[in-house]
Amino acid sequence: MSPPSIQEVGVHATSDTTAATIPDPLTCDDVAARRSKSGPFKGGVAASTSSEFFKSTATWKPMSKKWDHRLNGESKSRQASTLKNAATYLSIPGMISLGGGLPSSSYFPFQYIDVKIPSIGKFSEAETLESGKVMHIGKHDVKEGKSAFDLSISLNYGQGTGSAQILRWITEHTEIVHDPPYQDWQCVTSVGSTSALDMIYRMFLNRGDFIISEEYTFTSAVETALPLGCKMIGVKLDAEGMLPEALDELLENWDEGAQGAPKPFLLYTVPSGQNPTGATMSTERREEIYKVAQKHDLIIIEDEPYYFLQMQPYTGRDAPAVPLPKNREEFLKSLVPSLLRMDVDGRVIRVDSFSKVLAPGSRVGWITATAQICERMIRHNEVSVQNPSGFAQVILHKLLDEEWGHAGYLDWLINLRAEYTQRRDVLLHACEDYLPAEIASWTPPAAGMFHWIKIAVEKHPDFGAKSIRTIENELFLAAVAENVLVSPGSWFSADKDAKHDEMFFRATFAAAENAAMTEAIKRFGAAIRKVFKLD
Amino acid sequence: MSPPSIQEVGVHATSDTTAATIPDPLTCDDVAARRSKSGPFKGGVAASTSSEFFKSTATWKPMSKKWDHRLNGESKSRQASTLKNAATYLSIPGMISLGGGLPSSSYFPFQYIDVKIPSIGKFSEAETLESGKVMHIGKHDVKEGKSAFDLSISLNYGQGTGSAQILRWITEHTEIVHDPPYQDWQCVTSVGSTSALDMIYRMFLNRGDFIISEEYTFTSAVETALPLGCKMIGVKLDAEGMLPEALDELLENWDEGAQGAPKPFLLYTVPSGQNPTGATMSTERREEIYKVAQKHDLIIIEDEPYYFLQMQPYTGRDAPAVPLPKNREEFLKSLVPSLLRMDVDGRVIRVDSFSKVLAPGSRVGWITATAQICERMIRHNEVSVQNPSGFAQVILHKLLDEEWGHAGYLDWLINLRAEYTQRRDVLLHACEDYLPAEIASWTPPAAGMFHWIKIAVEKHPDFGAKSIRTIENELFLAAVAENVLVSPGSWFSADKDAKHDEMFFRATFAAAENAAMTEAIKRFGAAIRKVFKLD
Incomplete structure (x- = not known):
C-alpha cells in the first residue's frame, strides 16, 4: 500500500494557518496531506536533508534546553565536513561537478532488486507464500518517475x-x-x-x-x-x-x-x-x-x-x-x-x-x-x-x-503483539507446569522478549556455606547438563563487583518454537530440583 | 558461476602434506579444493567464525610482531562479550537455548530477494538488461540445501x-x-x-x-x-x-x-x-x-x-x-x-x-x-x-x-579498469585541449579517480600582493561562476595551518559523463584564463 492520497485524509487534518489553534496530533492518514504541503521532495544522490523538512510546524511548543554543559571535548570539537559543505554548490542550475569522488551508478552491478513481502493483514510466512507481494526496486526508478528512491541513489554515497x-x-x-x-x-x-x-x-x-x-x-x-x-x-x-x-x-x-x-x-x-x-x-x-x-x-x-x-x-x-x-x-x-x-x-x-x-x-x-x-x-x-x-x-x-505505509506498519506491529503474547503465554504456562513453585517465582512480563525468574537461593541446602554466585553457577551448569541454556542474572549486573542478595535467571521466549520452549523449561525445572535437592 | 568444483582445480594445487615444500600461492582455481579440505562449513545464525578457517596453512611463514606497546588503554581494556561467549554452549547437540534474545526468522517480513546482476563478461548496463542473471536469495535456502547463506541467517544477529x-x-x-x-x-x-x-x-x-x-x-x-x-x-x-x-x-x-x-x-x-x-x-x-x-x-x-x-x-x-x-x-x-x-x-x-x-x-x-x-x-x-x-x-x-566466484570478480575488475582508463583519457584530452599550458600542468594519474592539476600561481598578476590561498579561492569562485565545481588543493592539506608554496586543484573523472566532463574542463580553462588575465 502506498501512503494515503490527499483524498483519503480525514476531516481532522491539521490546519497550521492560524497560530492560535493547536492542531490535532499527526495520524497516519494525515501524512499525505502534510507531504503535499511541504514542497517538492529532495532525495537525489547524497541529498542533504533534515527532519525539519518532514515534521509538523509546531510553534506553540517550547524550544529544548541546550546541552553545551554536558557535551564532552570530543563532541564539541567536531567540525562540518569540508567536502560535504562544498556540495551546496551542486544546487546551482547547470553546475557540472568534478568535485566529489562519487562513482557513476552505471558501474553498480545491481540492476534491480525484487523482494517478496507479506501483504497487509496476511503477515505469516504461510500467507506470504500464498498472497505476498513482490516489490520492485529498479536502478533508475526516480529518473523514470516510478518511485521516490532507487538503487542509483541508495547505493551511492x-x-x-x-x-x-x-x-x-x-x-x-x-x-x-x-x-x-x-x-x-x-x-x-x-x-x-x-x-x-x-x-x-x-x-x-x-x-x-x-x-x-x-x-x-x-x-x-x-x-x-x-x-x-x-x-x-x-x-x-x-x-x-x-x-x-x-x-x-x-x-x-x-x-x-x-x-x-x-x-x-x-x-x-x-x-x-x-x-x-x-x-x-x-x-x-x-x-x-x-x-x-x-x-x-x-x-x-x-x-x-x-x-x-x-x-x-x-x-x-x-x-x-x-x-x-x-x-x-x-x-x-x-x-x-x-x-x-x-x-x-x-x-x-x-x-x-x-x-x-x-x-x-x-x-x-x-x-x-x-x-x-x-x-x-x-x-x-x-x-x-x-x-x-x-x-x-x-x-x-x-x-x-x-x-x-504508516498504517500498514502499525497493522504489522499489532500482529507481532499477538505473536509475542502467544509465545510469552506458552513460556509462562510451561513455568507454571514445570518449575517448582517453592523455588521459582516471577511477574508475568508485559513487554519484550524476556522472562525474569527469581530463584529462592536461600532454600539451597548449602546457602550460607556457598556464595550466591557459586550456587548460581551450579544451577547454570546443571541446566546445561540438562541441555537447556538460560542466562544467570549476575551476567546482567550493572556493576560487576556489586553483591546481590537475590538470584535470578533470564529466559527468552523470542527464539525457540513452542514445543522446544516447553521442553526447555521442563529441563530447567529438573535442573532446579537437582541443585536444590528437591526429589 | 559457482566457485570451481574439485575437478576444475589445476595441477598446481597446493599440497600441505610435506612441510618441506612451499606450495604455490592460492589462485582462484584452487579455492574449491581448499574449501573441500577444510571440513564442513559452519555458517548458521550468529556462527562464530575466523579467517583461520579459510586460509591456507602456511607454517613456513614467520609469525607477526606483537603490538601491545602501541595499543592504547581503550583498546587494551576491551573484554569479550559475556553473552557471545555463552554462545559456545550452543554447539552442544540437543541444546535448546532460551539464552540469547534472537528473534525468530518467521517474523522477518522478507520471504526472498531476487537481484538482477550482469553475467560474467557482459558487464554493462545495456548488456545486463539483455543477458543479466537473476540471483535468488530465499529465507530458508540453507535448511533447504540450496545455498550456504540465506535471509534467516543474514537478517538475524x-x-x-x-x-x-x-x-x-x-x-x-x-x-x-x-x-x-x-x-x-x-x-x-x-x-x-x-x-x-x-x-x-x-x-x-x-x-x-x-x-x-x-x-x-x-x-x-x-x-x-x-x-x-x-x-x-x-x-x-x-x-x-x-x-x-x-x-x-x-x-x-x-x-x-x-x-x-x-x-x-x-x-x-x-x-x-x-x-x-x-x-x-x-x-x-x-x-x-x-x-x-x-x-x-x-x-x-x-x-x-x-x-x-x-x-x-x-x-x-x-x-x-x-x-x-x-x-x-x-x-x-x-x-x-x-x-x-x-x-x-x-x-x-x-x-x-x-x-x-x-x-x-x-x-x-x-x-x-x-x-x-x-x-x-x-x-x-x-x-x-x-x-x-x-x-x-x-x-x-x-x-x-x-x-x-573469485575468477568472475577479477573479470569485473578488468572491465572496470577499461572503463576508468577511458574516463581518465577523456579528462586528460580535455585538459590538453582546454587548459592553458603555461598555467596548468599535471602527471597523468595511474590509478584512482582523481586528476591533480598544478596551477602556476606565481604567474598570477597579483602574486606576492595576494596570498596563494586568496588566489586559490578566486579561481575556485571563478570556476563556480563558470558552472564547474573543482576542489581547491588546500582543502586536502594534512595540516590545515601548513603554508604551501604551490597551488593545485583536484578534478575527478569518476562521476560525470564524457561530454559533461569535457565541457567542465573547458569551463575551468575559461576560469583560469579570466583569473590569470590571459586573454
Whole structure:
C-alpha cells in the first residue's frame, strides 16, 4: 500500500494557518496531506536533508534546553565536513561537478532488486507464500518517475543523517507515535542501537564518569562503557522498572570524593520490556523518573527496542484472553507513553531499532533528540559509519513507505503483539507446569522478549556455606547438563563487583518454537530440583 | 558461476602434506579444493567464525610482531562479550537455548530477494538488461540445501567478524591478491573504510598524538582524527607518492619538546591513486616506505579503495593504447604489490572497501591485519557497529561467491579498469585541449579517480600582493561562476595551518559523463584564463 492520497485524509487534518489553534496530533492518514504541503521532495544522490523538512510546524511548543554543559571535548570539537559543505554548490542550475569522488551508478552491478513481502493483514510466512507481494526496486526508478528512491541513489554515497527517503518515514513515524512536546526535535539514522549507544557515550562521557542504569541491565551497555573508562552504577528496580526514590537518593547523596567521580548525569534505561528483567515502567513511573531527571539535570538515554513488543495482559491459562486492539488508534493508545512523549526539556535521547520488529540484520536504527544533539551525531556519523547500508535503506523505504505505509506498519506491529503474547503465554504456562513453585517465582512480563525468574537461593541446602554466585553457577551448569541454556542474572549486573542478595535467571521466549520452549523449561525445572535437592 | 568444483582445480594445487615444500600461492582455481579440505562449513545464525578457517596453512611463514606497546588503554581494556561467549554452549547437540534474545526468522517480513546482476563478461548496463542473471536469495535456502547463506541467517544477529560466508570470501580474495608473508594474518569486516579508520584510530591514538600522512590527504582521515585530539603531520610527496627520505627525516628529527607530542608511530597512506593527488607508489617506493616503517617501528594504515582502479598507462591521444591484461593471471601480475604483500612484520593494517568497485552504499569493507589487531577490532565491533547489514552481506555473498566466484570478480575488475582508463583519457584530452599550458600542468594519474592539476600561481598578476590561498579561492569562485565545481588543493592539506608554496586543484573523472566532463574542463580553462588575465 502506498501512503494515503490527499483524498483519503480525514476531516481532522491539521490546519497550521492560524497560530492560535493547536492542531490535532499527526495520524497516519494525515501524512499525505502534510507531504503535499511541504514542497517538492529532495532525495537525489547524497541529498542533504533534515527532519525539519518532514515534521509538523509546531510553534506553540517550547524550544529544548541546550546541552553545551554536558557535551564532552570530543563532541564539541567536531567540525562540518569540508567536502560535504562544498556540495551546496551542486544546487546551482547547470553546475557540472568534478568535485566529489562519487562513482557513476552505471558501474553498480545491481540492476534491480525484487523482494517478496507479506501483504497487509496476511503477515505469516504461510500467507506470504500464498498472497505476498513482490516489490520492485529498479536502478533508475526516480529518473523514470516510478518511485521516490532507487538503487542509483541508495547505493551511492549518502549523508550522516541517512537518506532523505528513510529519514522522512522515520520522522513521520516518530511524530505519529510520540509527538515530542518540544519544538526542535529531530531524528538521525544509526547503524543499529548498539552503534548509536557507543556514539552517544562518546558525545557526553569523560574517562572516570559513571552512567546510571537499572541494577540489572543490557550487558552490551556496560561493555561499551568500560573501555571508555566509564562504569555503570545500578539503581534498584521492581516489576515497574527503576525506582524513582532510589534514583533520587543516589544523586542526592553523591559524594564526589568518596566515589572518585563527578555526579553522574547520564541515565541509561530500557523502560519497556527491560533487558534482562522484563520490567515495563507504567506511565506514572515514567513521569516520576522524568521528574527526578529534571531535578538533577540528567540526560536520559531511552533505549526502546521492545517498545512495540508491549503485549496483552497475562490473564492466566483459564481466564479469557483480553481482545487485541481493534484498530490502529486503539493500538497507539494502548502503548505506555514513551519518555520522549513527556520530554518538555529535550533531555531524552530516544534510541529506536528495527531489530526486534523487522529484522536485526537490517542494521538500521535511529535516535530522536534535540536539534543540537542530532547535529553532533550527524557530524560523528560523517567520519565513522556514514549511514546505514543503502540496500537496507531502500528495502525498508519500499516496504514501510511505498508498500505498507504508516498504517500498514502499525497493522504489522499489532500482529507481532499477538505473536509475542502467544509465545510469552506458552513460556509462562510451561513455568507454571514445570518449575517448582517453592523455588521459582516471577511477574508475568508485559513487554519484550524476556522472562525474569527469581530463584529462592536461600532454600539451597548449602546457602550460607556457598556464595550466591557459586550456587548460581551450579544451577547454570546443571541446566546445561540438562541441555537447556538460560542466562544467570549476575551476567546482567550493572556493576560487576556489586553483591546481590537475590538470584535470578533470564529466559527468552523470542527464539525457540513452542514445543522446544516447553521442553526447555521442563529441563530447567529438573535442573532446579537437582541443585536444590528437591526429589 | 559457482566457485570451481574439485575437478576444475589445476595441477598446481597446493599440497600441505610435506612441510618441506612451499606450495604455490592460492589462485582462484584452487579455492574449491581448499574449501573441500577444510571440513564442513559452519555458517548458521550468529556462527562464530575466523579467517583461520579459510586460509591456507602456511607454517613456513614467520609469525607477526606483537603490538601491545602501541595499543592504547581503550583498546587494551576491551573484554569479550559475556553473552557471545555463552554462545559456545550452543554447539552442544540437543541444546535448546532460551539464552540469547534472537528473534525468530518467521517474523522477518522478507520471504526472498531476487537481484538482477550482469553475467560474467557482459558487464554493462545495456548488456545486463539483455543477458543479466537473476540471483535468488530465499529465507530458508540453507535448511533447504540450496545455498550456504540465506535471509534467516543474514537478517538475524551476527558476530563482530562479519558472517562466516562473507568472511570466507574476503579471506580467500585477500590471499589470492596479497598473500601476506606472515602466518597469523586475518580479516575482519567493517561497515566501510571510514568506520574502519575511526576504529583503528581509537585502537592506537591518545589525545595529543600525531598521525603521519601525505602532505595532501583524504579530508575525512583528518576530520576523523581532530575530535580525538590528534593532528595529521604531512610528508612531501611526488607523482609516486610519499617520499621515503622525507618520512625518515621527519621521524629522525622528531623533537618531543618542540612538537609537544611523542614521536608518531601511525602512518596513514593511500598508496594507489592517492586522494587527492592521484599518485601511485611504485613497488620500489613501497619497499622504501616499508623499510622506513621498520626502522621507526611504525604501524601503517594502508587505505586502498582505489587499488583495483589501477589503469592502463596513458599513452597520449595519438599513440596506440596498451592492450588490457589478457587474463586473470596477467591482471593480478599487473597490479603494484600492496604494502600488505611485503609486510613480513605484520605492521600493515590494510583497509579494503567495495565502495569504488561495486557500490559505496553497500557499507561493507574489511581490514586485514595480525590476529592480535583483528581480535581487538572484533571486540570493538561487538559493542559498536556489530557487523555490516545482512542485506548487503547476503547480496554480496551471492554475487561474489555463488554467482561470479573469485575468477568472475577479477573479470569485473578488468572491465572496470577499461572503463576508468577511458574516463581518465577523456579528462586528460580535455585538459590538453582546454587548459592553458603555461598555467596548468599535471602527471597523468595511474590509478584512482582523481586528476591533480598544478596551477602556476606565481604567474598570477597579483602574486606576492595576494596570498596563494586568496588566489586559490578566486579561481575556485571563478570556476563556480563558470558552472564547474573543482576542489581547491588546500582543502586536502594534512595540516590545515601548513603554508604551501604551490597551488593545485583536484578534478575527478569518476562521476560525470564524457561530454559533461569535457565541457567542465573547458569551463575551468575559461576560469583560469579570466583569473590569470590571459586573454
